[in-house]
Amino acid sequence: MTSQRQDITETLIVQLQTLPPEQQQMVVNFVEFLAQKHAQFQFSQNGKKRRVAGLHEGMGWISDDFNQPLPDEFWMGE
Template sequence: MAVDFQTFVAIFVILQNFLGGSALSCALDYEDADICKTYRLQGYQLAVLAILTIYSSHLIQSGSKLFMTALENRKKIHQQIDQLLPDQLSLLAEFLDFLQFKRAKPSASTAHPTARQPGLHPNAFVVSDDFDAPLPDSFWLGKE
């Protein structure tokens, strides 16, 4: 099942709208997770297979013609998964885990936010004595 990029984006947007921004909303945040960067480089077809496999139960409940078309392709999707090489299967498994559990694990920055504390890095930056002094004319004329 070769999927072009436009079809991939269409499936992603439709599923995201259908699921109302659940875990799928950040599933392909390429800048957020190395595993997504890997999939971006290795092909988005596996990502489409992963998304359709994970959310097939949601697709069944929708009844929409487009989603029913996706369900008709479910056997083809599973056949495609069966034909993957072992390396591709392990990547797909990692990606499925990522999609299912990304929201379940809060990031370190959001898990326990703490108040900012002054003095954590003393002498990390020093203000010169003439910091507030006006800059000379030579600076403004571009001669410095």
């Protein structure tokens, strides 16, 4: 760890210890939020995004006649 990074970490620890538990939890929540945002930014920079299973569950539908043959008019462009 670089000395500047260590100084920042030590400063944060000292400041965090002066806060009541409720505010300490708020700081933890905020740090987790920043870490999540940073991870999303890294994925978008690499051109890769994580897939989230079930994100759009129930939003699509398939017609009842989906597997039925298409009429000749469709293929003839009529």
